[in-house]
Amino acid sequence: MIPTPYLLFLGDAPDQLAAKVAQGIKDWRPENAVGQFRLPGCGADVGLDDLTLDEAKAAGAQTLVIGVANRGGVISQAWKEVLIEALKMGFDIASGLHNLLRDEDDLVAAAKVNGRSLHDVRIPSTAYPIANGVKRSGKRCLAVGTDCSVGKMYTGLAMDAEMRKRGMKSTFRPTGQTGILITGGGVPLDAVVADFMAGAVEYLTPDNDDDHWDHIEGQGSLYHVSYSGVTMALVHGGQPDALVLSHEPTRKHMRGLPDYQQPSLEDLRDTALAMARVANPACQVIGVSVNTQHLSEDEANAYLQEVEDRMGLPAVDPFRHGAGRLVDALAAL
Amino acid sequence: MIPTPYLLFLGDAPDQLAAKVAQGIKDWRPENAVGQFRLPGCGADVGLDDLTLDEAKAAGAQTLVIGVANRGGVISQAWKEVLIEALKMGFDIASGLHNLLRDEDDLVAAAKVNGRSLHDVRIPSTAYPIANGVKRSGKRCLAVGTDCSVGKMYTGLAMDAEMRKRGMKSTFRPTGQTGILITGGGVPLDAVVADFMAGAVEYLTPDNDDDHWDHIEGQGSLYHVSYSGVTMALVHGGQPDALVLSHEPTRKHMRGLPDYQQPSLEDLRDTALAMARVANPACQVIGVSVNTQHLSEDEANAYLQEVEDRMGLPAVDPFRHGAGRLVDALAAL
Numbered sequence: 001m002i003p004t005p006y007l008l009f010l011g012d013a014p015d016q017l018a019a020k021v022a023q024g025i026k027d028w029r030p031e032n033a034v035g036q037f038r039l040p041g042c043g044a045d046v047g048l049d050d051l052t053l054d055e056a057k058a059a060g061a062q063t064l065v066i067g068v069a070n071r072g073g074v075i076s077q078a079w080k081e082v083l084i085e086a087l088k089m090g091f092d093i094a095s096g097l098h099n100l101l102r103d104e105d106d107l108v109a110a111a112k113v114n115g116r117s118l119h120d121v122r123i124p125s126t127a128y129p130i131a132n133g134v135k136r137s138g139k140r141c142l143a144v145g146t147d148c149s150v151g152k153m154y155t156g157l158a159m160d161a162e163m164r165k166r167g168m169k170s171t172f173r174p175t176g177q178t179g180i181l182i183t184g185g186g187v188p189l190d191a192v193v194a195d196f197m198a199g200a201v202e203y204l205t206p207d208n209d210d211d212h213w214d215h216i217e218g219q220g221s222l223y224h225v226s227y228s229g230v231t232m233a234l235v236h237g238g239q240p241d242a243l244v245l246s247h248e249p250t251r252k253h254m255r256g257l258p259d260y261q262q263p264s265l266e267d268l269r270d271t272a273l274a275m276a277r278v279a280n281p282a283c284q285v286i287g288v289s290v291n292t293q294h295l296s297e298d299e300a301n302a303y304l305q306e307v308e309d310r311m312g313l314p315a316v317d318p319f320r321h322g323a324g325r326l327v328d329a330l331a332a333l
Numbered sequence: 334m335i336p337t338p339y340l341l342f343l344g345d346a347p348d349q350l351a352a353k354v355a356q357g358i359k360d361w362r363p364e365n366a367v368g369q370f371r372l373p374g375c376g377a378d379v380g381l382d383d384l385t386l387d388e389a390k391a392a393g394a395q396t397l398v399i400g401v402a403n404r405g406g407v408i409s410q411a412w413k414e415v416l417i418e419a420l421k422m423g424f425d426i427a428s429g430l431h432n433l434l435r436d437e438d439d440l441v442a443a444a445k446v447n448g449r450s451l452h453d454v455r456i457p458s459t460a461y462p463i464a465n466g467v468k469r470s471g472k473r474c475l476a477v478g479t480d481c482s483v484g485k486m487y488t489g490l491a492m493d494a495e496m497r498k499r500g501m502k503s504t505f506r507p508t509g510q511t512g513i514l515i516t517g518g519g520v521p522l523d524a525v526v527a528d529f530m531a532g533a534v535e536y537l538t539p540d541n542d543d544d545h546w547d548h549i550e551g552q553g554s555l556y557h558v559s560y561s562g563v564t565m566a567l568v569h570g571g572q573p574d575a576l577v578l579s580h581e582p583t584r585k586h587m588r589g590l591p592d593y594q595q596p597s598l599e600d601l602r603d604t605a606l607a608m609a610r611v612a613n614p615a616c617q618v619i620g621v622s623v624n625t626q627h628l629s630e631d632e633a634n635a636y637l638q639e640v641e642d643r644m645g646l647p648a649v650d651p652f653r654h655g656a657g658r659l660v661d662a663l664a665a666l
Binding site (some may be wrong): 132135197198199222225226229230231232235254256259271274275 | 463464465466467468522523524525526527528530531532555556558559560561562563564565566568569570587589590592593596600604607608611612
């Protein structure tokens with residue numbers, strides 16, 4: 001686990017989109033962030049107080065989190081000065097960048113001298129077991145998508161937030177870099193060695209109270225040929241009791257694969273449910289989560305109604321309408 | 334690629350089963366092996382001449398292949414003396430052991446001094462790409478199993494051998510340690526990082542002549558919750574034109590998973606074919622390969638006939654009856 005709370009480092013982010021990790025932390029775990037740190041020329045603002053390292057330290061921050069993508073895949077000298085100063089002041093540093101902190105000699109040296117840790121969440125820090133398939137107590141929900149990047153993480157975070165708001169027992173279980181930085185822990189599943197993928201998901205979602213729900217962050221798609229193996233490991237390692245189908249209705253083709261079309265929601269339902277029932281025969285599809293960001297309000301409502309009529313399942317965009325109806329469906333299981 | 338031909342090191346194998354890697358090389362690529370090397374007390378014999386290192390060198394051997402499992406997971410001192418002597422004499426060493434040659438300081442030093450290579454086929458030596466899903470020329474056949482260890486490698490090797498005997502264009506494409514040592518190259522898929530699994534399979538089975546068949550070694554099972562993600566990467570990265578269903582009819586439960594039953598051949602057919610058609614809409618299931626080693630000849634024949642009638646597909650045990658009818662079915666596509 002990464003020590004919280006954080007100071008969110010936005011660096012010289014060219015625009016708001018580049019700071020989406022920081023924005024995710026602020027949106028979903030505001031209690032994890034005491035403020036933001038921006039360099040001159042920063043084009044992003046996640047709406048937190050701009051703090052110096054001293055001020056952040058005084059406010060209790062334990063870790064400086066790199067909440068921004070780096071330009072050109074290089075950790076620049078301008079960043080380095082801040083990061084090394086932060087290590088000297090007793091901050092850990094956490095990053096989901098492709099370039100690892102541990103590959104930067106000056107950061108490694110400064111961390112060592114000051115007794116601090118560098119958290120590269122892009123790669124595993126645990127030796128995961130091979131999955132044993134043993135039934136675990138507690139409940140698990142997994143979002144499976146018609147494609148990659150259709151809103152599976154958002155769906156899981158929104159359902160988790162709604163359940164906790166209602167006083168239900170719920171934990172979001174991250175399987176990707178952004179989710180891990182948001183919550184402070186998880187499994188970077190796409191970086192796990194093949195033999196241990198399903199075991200890593202079992203490790204992430206252990207036995208729990210009978211009325212506790214894990215919301216497992218989905219990855220990839222059973223229909224995305226580049227990443228379907230990762231999705232399969234989630235479906236089998238996660239032993240989900242409930243599946244949510246996630247979809248983005250305006251895609252012209254599968255993400256990054258111009259020759260591949262998205263499956264229908266019916267095909268996704270049938271395939272994912274059959275595979276999930278191998279590990280958990282009681283698994284049910286409980287709803288559809290649609291990312292309607294490219295539709296108008298009227299178009300979105302019409303589309304959701306059409307899906308709901310067709311599939312006989314609640315169909316919502318949790319960003320527009322909240323995850324309440326999906327949680328209702330879970331609670332009714 | 335590992336330089337061939339090999340000297341097969343059987344060490345102090347307690348019994349024949351411990352030398353199954355060496356036996357596989359001798360059975361499937363006898364031209365790759367000039368002889369065997371046994372230590373005192375060796376209980377295995379793959380039926381090749383016992384050669385000294387000098388004799389093997391004179392016979393042209395390039396690589397000493399560790400064709401035996403080590404006891405207790407330790408590379409013993411008795412082995413070391415032979416291995417270091419082999420490096421001094423100009424052999425490379427290849428191994429599929431869990432303990433890596435590269436983690437043994439004395440072997441690393443001896444290899445370096447003598448300018449030889451240590452080939453640990455258990456782990457990847459290539460930075461594989463992320464799969465792009467682009468349609469490749471040539472044909473590909475993949476065996477998919479109701480369970481792990483039901484004869485998928487054997488099926489692929491037997492079909493490849495039969496096709497080459499008929500003068501057809503065919504290549505066996507290994508995805509596991511034994512297969513890699515048999516042929517001298519391949520992808521150790523279970524050790525590839527999740528994001529690159531399907532890309533590794535694409536890399537392994539590149540564009541080829543329109544009438545060339547790759548026989549891709551299967552791994553795991555879509556129904557084995559520990560390894561299904563690896564299987565899925567084969568189904569999507571391999572873009573198979575043909576699937577062979579592999580089955581062992583006497584299993585009481587899925588291998589290593591006492592609470593899991595094998596799927597029916599019909600379920601496997603429907604699931605695997607639907608998934609394969611995502612990557613290759615022309616894919617067909619062409620036959621069933623049954624491992625009947627635990628059945629009598631009469632039982633085996635009755636079982637195969639029953640499967641054949643039920644599935645409407647040729648059903649054979651390639652070990653008992655050869656792979657001819659499976660190749661006939663491929664050729665008829």
